[in-house]
Amino acid sequence: MLTMTWRHGVLLGALPLCGCAQDNLTTPPPDGVRILVTTRSESMSVGLVTTQAHNLARVPVSDVVEVGPNRYRMTLVCPDEASCRDAVGRVRGDRSFALGVDIDPRQQIPAKPTREMSR
Amino acid sequence: MKPLTHSIATVVTALAALALPALAAAPSPPRTDGIRRASVPTADLRDARVIVKFKADSALLRERTQSARDPDRVAVQYAGRMSQRLGVALQDGRMIAARTQVLRARAMSSAELVARLQADPDVEYAEIDERMRIGAAPNDPRYGANQPQTVTPTVGQWYLRAPDPTIVSAINAETAWNTTGGSPAIVVAVLDTGVRGDHPDLLGKLVPGYDFVSADGDGSFTSANDGNARDGDASDPGDWVTQAESDSGPLQGCDVGDSSWHGTQTTALVGAATDNGVGMASVGRNVRVMPVRVLGKCGGFMSDVVAGMYWAAGINIPSTFGTGPANPFPAKVLNMSLGSATPTCGTTYQSAVTAVNGAGVSVVVSAGNDAGLAVGQPANCAGAIGVGGLRQTGTKVGFSDVGPQISISAPAGNCVLPGASDPCLYPILTATNDGKTVPGNNTYSDSFNISVGTSFSAPLVSGAAALLLSVNPTLTPAQVRSTLMSSARAFPTSGGSAGTSTCVAPNGTQQLECYCTTSTCGAGMLDVRAAVQAVPAPTNTQALAYATPAAPAPGDTVTLNGATSVPGSGRTISGYQWTMVNSGGIATLGATTNASTATVTTSGGGTFVVRLDVTDNTAATASTTLTIIAAAPVAPPSSDSGGGGTLSWPWLLGLGLAVAALRPRRR
Numbered sequence: 001m002l003t004m005t006w007r008h009g010v011l012l013g014a015l016p017l018c019g020c021a022q023d024n025l026t027t028p029p030p031d032g033v034r035i036l037v038t039t040r041s042e043s044m045s046v047g048l049v050t051t052q053a054h055n056l057a058r059v060p061v062s063d064v065v066e067v068g069p070n071r072y073r074m075t076l077v078c079p080d081e082a083s084c085r086d087a088v089g090r091v092r093g094d095r096s097f098a099l100g101v102d103i104d105p106r107q108q109i110p111a112k113p114t115r116e117m118s119r
Numbered sequence: 120m121k122p123l124t125h126s127i128a129t130v131v132t133a134l135a136a137l138a139l140p141a142l143a144a145a146p147s148p149p150r151t152d153g154i155r156r157a158s159v160p161t162a163d164l165r166d167a168r169v170i171v172k173f174k175a176d177s178a179l180l181r182e183r184t185q186s187a188r189d190p191d192r193v194a195v196q197y198a199g200r201m202s203q204r205l206g207v208a209l210q211d212g213r214m215i216a217a218r219t220q221v222l223r224a225r226a227m228s229s230a231e232l233v234a235r236l237q238a239d240p241d242v243e244y245a246e247i248d249e250r251m252r253i254g255a256a257p258n259d260p261r262y263g264a265n266q267p268q269t270v271t272p273t274v275g276q277w278y279l280r281a282p283d284p285t286i287v288s289a290i291n292a293e294t295a296w297n298t299t300g301g302s303p304a305i306v307v308a309v310l311d312t313g314v315r316g317d318h319p320d321l322l323g324k325l326v327p328g329y330d331f332v333s334a335d336g337d338g339s340f341t342s343a344n345d346g347n348a349r350d351g352d353a354s355d356p357g358d359w360v361t362q363a364e365s366d367s368g369p370l371q372g373c374d375v376g377d378s379s380w381h382g383t384q385t386t387a388l389v390g391a392a393t394d395n396g397v398g399m400a401s402v403g404r405n406v407r408v409m410p411v412r413v414l415g416k417c418g419g420f421m422s423d424v425v426a427g428m429y430w431a432a433g434i435n436i437p438s439t440f441g442t443g444p445a446n447p448f449p450a451k452v453l454n455m456s457l458g459s460a461t462p463t464c465g466t467t468y469q470s471a472v473t474a475v476n477g478a479g480v481s482v483v484v485s486a487g488n489d490a491g492l493a494v495g496q497p498a499n500c501a502g503a504i505g506v507g508g509l510r511q512t513g514t515k516v517g518f519s520d521v522g523p524q525i526s527i528s529a530p531a532g533n534c535v536l537p538g539a540s541d542p543c544l545y546p547i548l549t550a551t552n553d554g555k556t557v558p559g560n561n562t563y564s565d566s567f568n569i570s571v572g573t574s575f576s577a578p579l580v581s582g583a584a585a586l587l588l589s590v591n592p593t594l595t596p597a598q599v600r601s602t603l604m605s606s607a608r609a610f611p612t613s614g615g616s617a618g619t620s621t622c623v624a625p626n627g628t629q630q631l632e633c634y635c636t637t638s639t640c641g642a643g644m645l646d647v648r649a650a651v652q653a654v655p656a657p658t659n660t661q662a663l664a665y666a667t668p669a670a671p672a673p674g675d676t677v678t679l680n681g682a683t684s685v686p687g688s689g690r691t692i693s694g695y696q697w698t699m700v701n702s703g704g705i706a707t708l709g710a711t712t713n714a715s716t717a718t719v720t721t722s723g724g725g726t727f728v729v730r731l732d733v734t735d736n737t738a739a740t741a742s743t744t745l746t747i748i749a750a751a752p753v754a755p756p757s758s759d760s761g762g763g764g765t766l767s768w769p770w771l772l773g774l775g776l777a778v779a780a781l782r783p784r785r786r
Binding site: 032034036038063065066067068069071073075100102104105106107108109110111112113114115116117118119 | 311312333334336379381413414417418419420421422423424425426428429434436456457458459461465466467470471474485487488489490510516517518532533534535539543569571572573574616631632
């Protein structure tokens with residue numbers, strides 16, 4: 001049974017991305033930051049979303065997948081925290097493209113309780 | 120997508136094996152209404168009692184209703200005429216519905232009379248008028264109290280029974296089953312680590328699911344652990360994390376641990392085969408479960424979870440599945456024993472919950488195990504049914520989180536004697552696997568290998584929600600939630616451990632056992648009997664149907680069953696009619712198309728669609744369609760194969776065909 005706390009995802013960057021200076025991505029993984037974008041336009045192709053996200057983020061964009069209506073997951077390939085924060089901010093800043101941008105955090109099975117906590 | 124390997128064979132084979140080899144050996148096969156077949160008294164063997172329905176265009180009816188325009192409105196009985204035909208002295212019993220009555224005979228068995236009636240060309244169907252009895256506990260050996268010394272917990276599945284002063288929080292499922300045993304037409308999606316579909320308690324209980332675990336950011340499948348990204352294989356290959364994986368790579372920082380088999384545990388609580396003489400019982404009894412794999416090693420990403428939510432609810436994801444309905448078995452309930460500790464519900468989750476609710480699907484989520492901290496997401500999303508955890512005494516169990524977002528609480532398992540080597544007295548017994556890494560032997564959790572956590576509270580509520588929907592499939596998610604909450608029993612204010620205080624709003628510090636309040640643990644303790652009894656019958660008759668097996672192999676005969684259709688309030692169902700909408704060139708409907716069951720023979724792989732129209736005694740009609748994909752099963756996996764595998768390309772091809780050509784009607 002996994003014993004890792006399900007707060008792990010927060011440490012990976014689930015901190016609120018409010019478009020302001022508090023963005024805290026901690027140390028992004030070496031391959032960039034994984035985000036979820038809600039697009040303003042409906043029925044955009046994955047290719048078009050990739051192109052627009054790339055143009056806005058000004059970093060390579062990979063792994064674009066539609067996960068729901070108007071909702072796309074993608075990885076912004078940025079080398080460090082500062083560049084990732086800037087890239088995310090640029091995508092979020094264009095409201096004609098993105099209604100919302102969230103970090104894509106890990107979700108967990110709730111940590112298995114210890115016996116002491118199972119009383 | 121990985122080519123045809125094996126593991127989903129776990130699921131497919133289980134479904135194909137709906138010929139039920141395991142159940143066939145069971146002493147008492149479950150009925151679809153969930154009420155156990157009574158043992159037949161000797162007297163019944165001598166005195167036949169049968170329900171018979173005559174064909175509308177039968178010569179028998181024509182000669183008795185010459186002056187009537189509508190034979191369905193003429194309450195004539197036929198014991199006399201049938202006595203002459205069969206050479207047996209028959210007596211009329213009650214009229215059941217149009218052209219349907221009870222017939223009795225002495226000195227012969229009911230089965231013999233059924234056989235003779237079925238041979239008559241004017242008989243639409245005949246079946247034994249069985250004696251039903253109330254309140255029988257299921258015969259699953261691990262269910263009952265007072266387990267033999269070799270079995271733990273000694274209290275068995277205490278959480279399903281009627282509450283008493285010892286098991287205050289027990290959910291009263293056993294008595295609820297007098298009202299409904301759950302409909303196989305109601306599907307609960309379990310979004311989790313996947314499932315070991317070869318577990319003997321899950322055979323025949325799963326419909327095909329999907330694996331949404333995608334590649335890691337570095338392009339590897341380390342988290343997925345099945346060698347591929349999304350595919351039709353929802354089996355659980357194991358989610359163990361090694362020290363090396365924790366040290367570097369995509370799982371860096373993840374905790375080292377053995378495989379959890381978490382999805383198998385939660386699935387079994389919702390829908391393990393019940394009253395089949397095998398293993399354990401489940402809350403949902405006859406409801407079926409759709410495994411949706413969204414978690415792998417070290418959990419999974421929110422993006423994969425929400426994709427699974429949309430898909431499970433039948434909401435299309437065009438770039439993944441093309442246009443049209445992607446899921447031939449849209450669920451009515453999603454169980455999500457997962458989440459993160461994010462204290463507010465983010466846009467992504469809230470949008471998904473709202474959309475899923477909008478599709479008529481309830482979302483049940485565990486509160487979390489951070490010992491009294493605030494409920495995380497998605498349990499804290501509006502529209503979700505957040506579920507907290509209780510001890511057997513009804514107090515909040517130490518690990519459960521709290522908050523006003525919790526709708527209801529249910530047993531989560533707890534250890535009364537927490538010494539390191541003492542048995543845990545009140546854990547949640549459920550199905551699991553003993554493999555530390557790859558799958559080993561299917562087994563059950565017990566008082567030493569314990570299952571405790573709000574992960575196991577949520578499936579109890581999901582199973583209960585499925586029972587409510589079996590009674591009335593028109594309930595909206597809001598009605599399901601409000602019914603569960605309004606029927607819940609009040610939390611106790613005494614009976615906890617010495618020194619137990621009242622739970623308080625989350626304040627960032629842990630709080631262990633405490634007396635629940637409605638602002639910290641939801642409306643009360645889940646009471647399944649009270650909930651199902653609070654559900655009114657639907658206003659209008661509802662057609663519900665299911666196919667067995669759910670995923671047939673080419674050449675299989677598929678049994679269609681519409682007996683789970685629900686009559687409107689004060690009505691009875693008087694007729695069934697099956698129609699082949701699209702045979703796909705592979706399916707042929709059997710000769711009998713106007714009974715509650717029908718058969719379809721398949722001649723190859725592909726997709727076919729059948730429709731059921733039901734008519735009630737007011738001549739109102741309702742209909743539903745079934746989309747069925749016949750695909751060749753793949754070889755079953757060895758138990759130590761490490762999982763992986765896929766649902767086979769024919770299934771996916773069939774899925775694609777269904778997506779492209781067919782639009783099943785949502786129930």
